[in-house]
Amino acid sequence: MKSGIGIGLIGLGTVGSGVVKLLGENAGVISRRLGAEVMLVKAADLDASRAKALKLSKDIYTKNADDVINNPDIDIVIELIGGYRPAKEFILSALKNGKPVVTANKALLAMHGEEIFSASEKYGAPVGFEASVGGGIPIIGAIKQGIAANNIQSIYGIINGTSNYILTKMTDEGREFDDVLDEAKALGYAEADPTFDVEGIDPAHKLAILANIAYGTPINFPDIYTEGISNILPEDIRYARELGFKIKLLAIAKLKDGEIEARVHPTMLPEDYLIAKVDGVFNAIYVVGDALGPAMFYGRGAGDMPTASAVVSDVIDISRDILCGKSGRTPVASFRKGNRKKLSVMPIDKVRCRYYMRFTALDHPGVLSKISGILGRHDISISSVIQHGRDAGSAVPIVVMTHGAVERNVRKALAKIDGLDVISAKTVVIRVEGEE
Numbered sequence: 263m264k265s266g267i268g269i270g271l272i273g274l275g276t277v278g279s280g281v282v283k284l285l286g287e288n289a290g291v292i293s294r295r296l297g298a299e300v301m302l303v304k305a306a307d308l309d310a311s312r313a314k315a316l317k318l319s320k321d322i323y324t325k326n327a328d329d330v331i332n333n334p335d336i337d338i339v340i341e342l343i344g345g346y347r348p349a350k351e352f353i354l355s356a357l358k359n360g361k362p363v364v365t366a367n368k369a370l371l372a373m374h375g376e377e378i379f380s381a382s383e384k385y386g387a388p389v390g391f392e393a394s395v396g397g398g399i400p401i402i403g404a405i406k407q408g409i410a411a412n413n414i415q416s417i418y419g420i421i422n423g424t425s426n427y428i429l430t431k432m433t434d435e436g437r438e439f440d441d442v443l444d445e446a447k448a449l450g451y452a453e454a455d456p457t458f459d460v461e462g463i464d465p466a467h468k469l470a471i472l473a474n475i476a477y478g479t480p481i482n483f484p485d486i487y488t489e490g491i492s493n494i495l496p497e498d499i500r501y502a503r504e505l506g507f508k509i510k511l512l513a514i515a516k517l518k519d520g521e522i523e524a525r526v527h528p529t530m531l532p533e534d535y536l537i538a539k540v541d542g543v544f545n546a547i548y549v550v551g552d553a554l555g556p557a558m559f560y561g562r563g564a565g566d567m568p569t570a571s572a573v574v575s576d577v578i579d580i581s582r583d584i585l586c587g588k589s590g591r592t593p594v595a596s597f598r599k600g601n602r603k604k605l606s607v608m609p610i611d612k613v614r615c616r617y618y619m620r621f622t623a624l625d626h627p628g629v630l631s632k633i634s635g636i637l638g639r640h641d642i643s644i645s646s647v648i649q650h651g652r653d654a655g656s657a658v659p660i661v662v663m664t665h666g667a668v669e670r671n672v673r674k675a676l677a678k679i680d681g682l683d684v685i686s687a688k689t690v691v692i693r694v695e696g697e698e
C-alpha cells in the first residue's frame with residue numbers, strides 16, 4: 263500500500279489558499295483517517311504573490327499548470343481557478359493522464375458536465391465536485407451516497423449566500439435592493455460584478471449539478487428557468503410578511519410524472535418552513551426522499567475554509583480508493599454509466615404553483631371584480647386579497663394571493679389585466695411554494 267498521496271493544486275485564490283492551509287493544519291486527523299499522508303507536491307498560479315503569502319517553497323510553487331497535470335508524483339489534481347477556460351482543458355488533460363480531479367467549478371460542470379463526466383468514465387479517473395454546491399455543506403456526498411436508496415422527490419435550495427444576505431437585510435431592515443447590494447460588495451460578499459449571484463445564474467449552475475446527480479439525467483444550466491432578485495421591492499417583502507410568508511431566492515427541482523421541474527426564482531415561502539428561516543449568507547438544501555422524508559442540510563455556502571473542507575473531503579474519498587487500488591466504486595454522476603437517461607425538463611409555462619400578484623389599480627368601484635373576472639376566466643382561483651386604505655381616483659396596490667394555478671394561464675390573465683385602463687403599472691408576480 264502507498265504511504266502517501268501526492269496532490270497538485272491549480273489556483274491559489276481564496277479556496278486554493280484555504281486548501282493549502284487545511285492540508286497543513288489538519289494533516290494529523292487527515293492522515294489518521296486515511297492511514298497515509300496527503301502531500302502537496304505542486305501548486306500552480308500565475309500570481310507568485312499568492313504562493314509567497316502562503317509561504318510555499320520554490321519546489322512546490324510553479325506558474326505552469328502543466329507542471330501539475332503532467333507530474334508523475336501527483337495522484338490527484340485539484341482545479342480551483344474557476345471559469346470555463348482554461349479550467350476545462352486542465353481538467354480534461356489531467357483525466358486523460360489518468361489523474362483523478364477535484365474541482366469546485368460549478369459554472370464549468372453546469373455547462374460542460376457531460377463532457378467531463380464522459381472523460382472521467384473513459385479514462386477511469388474520478389472527478390470530485392463536493393465543493394461546487396453549497397460550499398462546505400456535504401450535499402453531493404449525501405445525494406451520491408447517504409440518501410442513495412431514495413427516489414428523490416424534490417430539492418429546495420438556498421444556494422447563493424450573496425442573494426440570501428441581500429434578501430435577509432431587505433426583510434429585517436426594510437431596505438432597498440441597491441442599498442444592500444452596495445453593502446454586500448463593501449463586505450466582500452458580492453463580487454464587483456454581482457450579476458451571477460443576484461440574477462440567479464450561480465444558483466442555477468448549482469441546481470443543474472444537483473438535479474443531474476439526483477435524477478440521473480444530463481440536465482445543464484440552459485435547461486433551467488432562471489430569475490434573480492434585482493426587481494424585488496421592500497413593499498412586496500412587507501406584503502409577504504403580512505400574509506405569513508418570506509421571500510427567498512429558491513432553487514427548485516422536482517420529479518413529476520417522469521418530467522423534471524428545474525427553476526430558480528424569488529419564491530414566497532410560509533415563514534414557519536424550516537428553509538424560510540435560513541438567513542444571511544448561510545445556505546441550505548432541503549431534500550425530500552421517498553424513504554427518508556424531508557432532510558435539510560445547512561451551513562456555510564462559501565468562504566475559504568468551509569469550501570476547502572469540501573475539496574479536501576473529496577481528496578480523502580478518492581485517496582481511499584487509490585490506497586485500496588480501486589476506482590469507479592461510486593459513479594461520477596451518481597448513476598452507473600448506461601443507467602442515466604435524458605428526462606424532459608418541464609417548460610415554465612406548465613409549472614403549477616400558487617401566485618402572489620400586486621396590481622397597481624385605480625381606486626374605482628368595480629376594479630376588483632374586473633381583475634377577479636379575468637383571473638376566474640383563466641382558471642385562477644383567489645385565496646386572499648389585501649387593499650389598504652383608499653385613495654379615490656388614484657392608483658393603489660391591490661394584493662391577491664391565488665390558489666394553485668398554471669403559469670401559462672397566469673401569464674395570459676396578467677397580459678389582459680395589465681391592458682385594462684384601470685391598471686397603471688405592470689403587475690408584480692412572485693411564485694409561492696407551500697400548500698395549494
Ligand code: HSE
Nearest residue numbers: 421422423424563564
Ligand atoms: N458566490 C457564491 C454565493 C459563493 O454568494 O453563494 C460561491 O458559490
